[in-house]
Structures are given as structure tokens and as C-alpha cells.
Amino acid sequence: MRIGDEPLSPAAVVAAARGGAIDVELSAAARERIMRSRRVAEQLVARQRVYGRTTGVGANHHVDVKEADLFAHSVRLLRSHAGGVGDPLPDEVVRATLLIRLAQMAAGGGGHRPEIVDALASILRDGPLPVLRDLGGIGTGDITLLAQLGLALAGEGEWAGRPRRAVGRSEEVAARGADEVAAGGAHEVAMGGSSEVAARGAAAAAGSPPRIEIEAGDALALMSSNAATHAAAALAWADARELLDAGLGIAALTFHALDGNREAFAPAVAAARPLPGLGAVSRCLRALTEGAPPPARIQDPFGLRCLPPVAGALHAAAASLHDILAVEINAAAENPLITDDEALHHGGFHAAPIALALDTLRLALVPFASMSAARLSHLMEPGLSGLSPFLSVDAPGSSGVLISEYLAADALARLRADAAPVVLGTVAISRGLEEHASFAWQAAGQARHAVPHLRTVLALEWAAAERALRMKGAPREGVLAPLRTLAVGFDSRFEDRPIGPDAALAEAALPAAARAVRAAAP
Numbered sequence: 001m002r003i004g005d006e007p008l009s010p011a012a013v014v015a016a017a018r019g020g021a022i023d024v025e026l027s028a029a030a031r032e033r034i035m036r037s038r039r040v041a042e043q044l045v046a047r048q049r050v051y052g053r054t055t056g057v058g059a060n061h062h063v064d065v066k067e068a069d070l071f072a073h074s075v076r077l078l079r080s081h082a083g084g085v086g087d088p089l090p091d092e093v094v095r096a097t098l099l100i101r102l103a104q105m106a107a108g109g110g111g112h113r114p115e116i117v118d119a120l121a122s123i124l125r126d127g128p129l130p131v132l133r134d135l136g137g138i139g140t141g142d143i144t145l146l147a148q149l150g151l152a153l154a155g156e157g158e159w160a161g162r163p164r165r166a167v168g169r170s171e172e173v174a175a176r177g178a179d180e181v182a183a184g185g186a187h188e189v190a191m192g193g194s195s196e197v198a199a200r201g202a203a204a205a206a207g208s209p210p211r212i213e214i215e216a217g218d219a220l221a222l223m224s225s226n227a228a229t230h231a232a233a234a235l236a237w238a239d240a241r242e243l244l245d246a247g248l249g250i251a252a253l254t255f256h257a258l259d260g261n262r263e264a265f266a267p268a269v270a271a272a273r274p275l276p277g278l279g280a281v282s283r284c285l286r287a288l289t290e291g292a293p294p295p296a297r298i299q300d301p302f303g304l305r306c307l308p309p310v311a312g313a314l315h316a317a318a319a320s321l322h323d324i325l326a327v328e329i330n331a332a333a334e335n336p337l338i339t340d341d342e343a344l345h346h347g348g349f350h351a352a353p354i355a356l357a358l359d360t361l362r363l364a365l366v367p368f369a370s371m372s373a374a375r376l377s378h379l380m381e382p383g384l385s386g387l388s389p390f391l392s393v394d395a396p397g398s399s400g401v402l403i404s405e406y407l408a409a410d411a412l413a414r415l416r417a418d419a420a421p422v423v424l425g426t427v428a429i430s431r432g433l434e435e436h437a438s439f440a441w442q443a444a445g446q447a448r449h450a451v452p453h454l455r456t457v458l459a460l461e462w463a464a465a466e467r468a469l470r471m472k473g474a475p476r477e478g479v480l481a482p483l484r485t486l487a488v489g490f491d492s493r494f495e496d497r498p499i500g501p502d503a504a505l506a507e508a509a510l511p512a513a514a515r516a517v518r519a520a521a522p
Helices: 010-017 028-047 067-081 091-106 114-126 143-153 169-183 218-223 227-257 267-271 276-288 307-328 352-379 403-418 440-472 481-486 500-508 510-520
Strands: none
Touching (some): 010 091, 010 227, 010 307, 028 091, 028 114, 067 218, 091 114, 091 227, 143 218, 227 276, 227 352, 227 481, 227 510, 267 276, 276 307, 307 352, 352 440, 440 500, 440 510, 481 510, 500 510
């Protein structure tokens, strides 16, 4: 993967982060931008105050740092900001964070050293990954997470598969000895004006962490980004978009089982209300219900009839999040922004746009899941399905798949909790100077938590819809044949039994279901 010539897309970030080690390199143009930005930053520091480089940060922005203390100041910033509290982030989030930070640095607006960029690329190619703990992000820059990354690069942080070590001057000598054994070489963090070795590069021993010397100005330049938020958001976006496609396919199976009315998806209906998401969903459902039998009703329940506007809203929310991510993951949003001849101090790092987009996405998941749960209930109603109550065929009073409604209601309740908007909150920190936060990090985390609940609801509907189609003797042919084939492994018995195994098989097959839908209704 080449970084710096073409914008990095959200889909590329997700594919790379979930594919393991990333063979990444920086383009020549990007390297030149980075080096030019670094030269300008050094020139500016020599003649004026620059936030975070020659001053403290937050409420300490007015406190000047002595020139002889600039190196130590950079290390102290990393140490003081690297909270190191909470659970370690999953590997895919860490990879995506590093890849996005690399793309942002390639824009050349942060005054970064090429050595830091090369170290990030080395981690993505060769590993190991740093351990980044998730507590502390409030949507005004992922400073706690990226400070942990900086300390790891400096030899003081955590790495996957290596013991956690204390950070501090008193522990430095003892800990350094242990690190030298683990890494196969000595390392010394710059604590004064000397920068004898600019970067350690990749460690000599295979699989050992890269080590770099932290120099003046490195800390804030590295931390001033929402890369982790954008990483988690991109992964949540990809999952939500996949479940939207899979969910439309599952809804089409239910439509066939209930002998639905295709008029709700007609081109004229969509054209009368030309919302992009509604139109896209209607086109997809027309394709997926092609060849359906005559409708059993003049008007279907809302779970089928109102699906285009509800699923269309999720389609639009996902598209909006994608478009914001496409900008953010390539943007030089560092504060200060280093231009050709000045350092511009600003608040452009504030993550309100992505927080609002994530809130919208999570809220849009709820009615989509709610409709799936409603269709699940419709499948159990003889007046709609023409089958026995709860799709039971055993002794009188059998419950069939009744418990699926309970399971779906539980998952839906949890999804509603994760959908609570984060932008309703606020905070004032740093002695009141930073009096607002977007909480975008929480929005991204809640989006990732919400996805499994939607998976559960869709899987339960799929298991019930396939059961109903089998009870009706529906042939496995036509546009839905690929989806029906994916369900071949579902238990063929109709007697009362736990629904869990079928739901697990359905959940595992949801990515394949999404691909089948995209193939049938491109």
C-alpha cells in the first residue's frame, strides 16, 4: 500500500486493518511534504512562540519552555498524557489508527520528523503492535492513545506480547536493562539537548519494536489527531454497511415467506420522494423480490411496507459517515497547522463532525433493527404467514421459535442503549480553558458495541424466515437462491429445540449474505 499520492479511503483502511500486517510505504511526494513541514517548524520555533513546541499545553499555553529544555519537554508531554488506563484496543483498531495517522502525516501539515513516519510504517509492516488502552478520549484529539504510541516508540510504553513497564525517571535505569534484553539493543530516551541518534529505525531483531529518539516538538505533533476515533468509526461504518445489505436480503426472504406486496418498492413511489437512500433501498428490494408470488394483502405491515424509508435513512447515515471519514483520514488537522511560512493555532481538530455522524448512524440502526424484530414477529402470526403459530409443527401447544422474540427484544434494548447520542454531553477541563468536547471517541466505541446487537436481531429473523420458507415448501431458486443456499446448514427439524445453533450459523453467514445481495442488486 502506497501512502501519499492518492487519498486513503475508508474501505481501504478497513480492509488493511483486518488483513494483518500491512506492506506500506510512503510516496516520494509525501516524504518531501513532511520534510518541508519539519524544516518550516524548526525555523518558526527559532524565532517565535509555537504552541506545544516552545510552550506548555492546555491551560499552560502561556508558559514558555526554556530552549535547553525543549527535548525533555517533549518527553514529559508524552509521559503526562499517556494515561494508560482501560482495556487494550483490538489489533484491527490499532492497525487502522496507525495507518490513518500515517496518511494524515503524509499531508505535511504537522511538522513531523520523517523518522516517526518511518517508525509507524515499520510497525504496520513488521510488528509488533503497541498496546493502546482505551480510556481518556473525549473528542478533542486522541491525545491519551497517541501519547501511549509515542511512549512505546520511545521505549517506555507497552507492546503486544511484552510486559507492561513503569514510566518514570526513577525506574529508567532498571527498566532499560530489561528492555535491552528483550529488544536486543540499548536505547536511551533523550532528556536534554543532545540528539545523537535521530532514529533507531526498525529493531535489529525480527519482531522487535522500532525505537526512536524523541526530539523537541515530536510530542504534540504526534498527539494532535483523532486517528483512533476515525479508525474505530471506519470499522463501525464498514460493519453497518455490510449489515444493511445483509438485512435487506433477509427482509426479502421474509417478504417471500409472507407473500408481500411489491407496490411499496415501485419506482414511482420512490420517485415521488426522491431521497437518495430511499431510492437505493427501493431499487435493491425490487431486485430481491423479482418473481415473487401474487401478494396476499393490499397493504403489508410496516416491517415490509415502510422498509424503504427506514432502511433508506440508515443508507444515508452510512453514506454521510463515509464521506466525512474520507476527508478526515487524509486531513492535516494538527494544531498548530504548519504552512509554508507560519504556524496557525486553531481548533480544527475538534471532532464534532464525526461525533454527529456516528450518533446519526447509531440512531439509524435502531429503527432498522426494530423493523427486523417486527418481521420476526410477523413470521409467527398465522394470519400473515398462513402457517402455524410460532412456526411450530409439534404437539399442540408447542412454542416453535417463540423465544426468538425474547432474544430479539433483548438485543434491541441493548442496541437502544448504545444509540444514546454522545453530543448531549459536555465537559470543561484544563482549568476551564477547554470548555467543550464532542465525545467522538465514545460515539465510535458505542457504534462498535452496537453492531453485534444488530447482527443478533438479523440472524434471528433469517433463521425464522428460512424455517417458514421450508414449511411452505418454497423452491430454492430465483434471485434469492444464493441466500437460501447459505442457509442449507440450518437445522431441518421443525420440532421444539433451541434456536441458538441456527442463529449462530446465520450470524456467521451475514458477510456472505451481504455479498450475495450486492451481486443480485448491484
